[in-house]
Amino acid sequence: MIDVKDLFEKDFKKKEVTISGWIRNHRKQKEFGFIDFNDGTYFKNLQIVYDNELSNFDEIQKLHIGSAITVTGLITESVGSGQDIEMQLKSYVLEGDCPEDYPIQPKRHTREFLREQAYLRMRTNLFGAVFRVRSVAAYAIHKFFQDNGYVYFHSPIITAADAEGAGEMFQVTTLDLDRVAKNGEVDYSKDFFGKKASLTVSGQLQAETFALAYKKTYTFGPTFRAENSNTKTHACEFWMIEPEIAFCDLNEDMEIMESMLKFVVNFVLEKCPKEMDFFDKFVEKGLLDRLHKLVKRKVTRIDHKDVIDILKKAPVKWEFEPVYGGDIAREHEKYITEYFDGPVFIKNWPKDIKAFYMKQNDDGKTVAAVDLEVPGAGELMGGSQREENYDKLLNRIKELGMKPEDFDWYLNLRKFGGCAHSGFGMGFERLLIYLTGVDNIRDVIPFPRTPGNCDY
């Protein structure tokens, strides 16, 4: 089976080919007609030309937009501008008709309308491009890590642990809720796992077990937050990449974060040039410039406290006042990436606003954590060196009121050949927002799950 992609990328001129795909548009004139044909393998349509010398001309003119057809014809150099090849139709077979009330017509549809037609929206230019980039970027991530000797690890999805020690989790159960209501009590000994279970919020703790065996590991899987927030950047089901590396400190961690990001950006630019041009023209002007700049330059590295210095000196009236011991708000992220004209690693954060497993620095106040802030998408990755000292980790767990017995095996990793190790997490959809300029997370997930929405 020949793909339209092959026709554009290899030399098929003067050859007769048979291909299958769908009619994106159909312009009819008295003596000839043009079909915009797309089989989903290539961003551009193939123009198919036919004229009234074909005996079934009238029948062809009745072909509907959206129909599936198999066509045979000669590939020729296009006479029109803007495309180098077209097909001179010889014959066709109608594989599947499409009625005229087909929702995806060759006109501009709003993203809101298309969100309601999620099962068809990948047939449009915009979403066709978004979900191809999603696929290619996912592969780029695997390729980067596999080429560099990382072991891909499937972290468990159902878990009885809570990695972050916080966060709203979805409960997973086989208890009959109607019976729970009737009986007036919840008996977890009768649940599938004999105890309360939830959907994972992170695979990091488990990934550390692999890092301390294989030296280099990464996860790439779905994670879940039952957060009841309806913003452009929140989905309750999203995919995360979580690499973890032994014998690696925070500086080396940042090197890996930076190399991975640059590799993925280059790979997508190379494999999806048409899609990226489209985003640059119709979604975010300047997107390509921004990405090319990232790839060429070294990412700035700066301590959290020095960021606060800059923010405090900035001639800006902040909504949230910058504080040395505090978090960095969205407005600060934006300012600091503009200040340095590109992505910024902010490192050595106040320990009280970061997770329990992060390595405590000698100052007693900060942890060896880093966030990568990027223009447009905000915080793209977060990483840290992990606390490798058994006693310090145990104390921190106690300090935060968590139960040490819940972290038995995690603490043991520090006892049995534990060593300096670091890792990071990247929300895959954040990356896609950064890569495409599409700013709503609902538009980079095929079938997004948000509060009240669980269609398909």
Place this chain on the structure above:
Amino acid sequence: MIDVKDLFEKDFKKKEVTISGWIRNHRKQKEFGFIDFNDGTYFKNLQIVYDNELSNFDEIQKLHIGSAITVTGLITESVGSGQDIEMQLKSYVLEGDCPEDYPIQPKRHTREFLREQAYLRMRTNLFGAVFRVRSVAAYAIHKFFQDNGYVYFHSPIITAADAEGAGEMFQVTTLDLDRVAKNGEVDYSKDFFGKKASLTVSGQLQAETFALAYKKTYTFGPTFRAENSNTKTHACEFWMIEPEIAFCDLNEDMEIMESMLKFVVNFVLEKCPKEMDFFDKFVEKGLLDRLHKLVKRKVTRIDHKDVIDILKKAPVKWEFEPVYGGDIAREHEKYITEYFDGPVFIKNWPKDIKAFYMKQNDDGKTVAAVDLEVPGAGELMGGSQREENYDKLLNRIKELGMKPEDFDWYLNLRKFGGCAHSGFGMGFERLLIYLTGVDNIRDVIPFPRTPGNCDY
């Protein structure tokens, strides 16, 4: 950072290198000692030799098994047999000690014991090899589909649909179960999605939306069955690969199934030769022969009814009598793969024992479905052409007592440029059992979930 893999695969002889890893074994003699060193990047240990000319000889001799160390030394040709290089130690740094009660000692541990040490078991030869093959096989699957122009699609994990129209599902909820018990009623309007939601059992129906836009798509993600069975082949959380192809009939589907399997087997044989040798020697004698045979030969294709013919004629006393309209039992699978001395595609199954979405053949009795049976692992893949006829699909849904309104969008795919399309599903763990000879699914999943077990 240099990997041990590099030392074995590139030329480092007579060079001084610094590497980090763990002590797998330590044999001490009066005037010298040997450390089996492994950093997780390579199956084989690197032997490190030291003698009492080193000023800290006594200190080195105290190094514990399991400890993390960084060593500097000269790479030389090994004088001993069985390995081509070793390291002459110059200096070391102890990165992380390991007490003598470390559970992973250099001796034979049972798989049952190691299952209870799941967070450490990847440090052994067997599980180190299993989970590296898992990683490499996952990558091979992505590589096969990406190189062939497929779009990788993340099917939703939380779903309000039930793809199989059957099967035990896990419920996902944010309702407070204690409150449900107290209130005596379940109010799904207050649940996170405003309705009952579950974990997906298959991404196929959603994958069809992508196939009818991109022509070629595949999913690779976790799926769930809340089946209360404690067998060697059941886990309730497992990863599935579900490709779906438009303009593709059952014959082409089988071609793709066969090409993919052969590609993955070849890739793993090429990238993990040491691991595969180990499985062949210590897990399943004849494994390599079996895999090489698969790669070389065309897979047999035979209709379900002809399989029943063969089974009926077989000089065997069956536990389950073979029936023309019935399923193929495990003993039949075994017989038929032995009969043909290799994998077998069994096609055109009785429609009553197969899923509603499978294409009804003209005989009115069978559907265009296929199972791939392989020696050792039984049913490795199952596929079918999908029913593309709107009315036939609708009738089948009604016949089976399912609600057409639950399949609105799925039926619409047949209306809007629907066309012949096919796909298949492969359980990733089944593939790993086939590739490694390890016969218990609990031993090919890092942290398996089975009834009553949800540790880590």
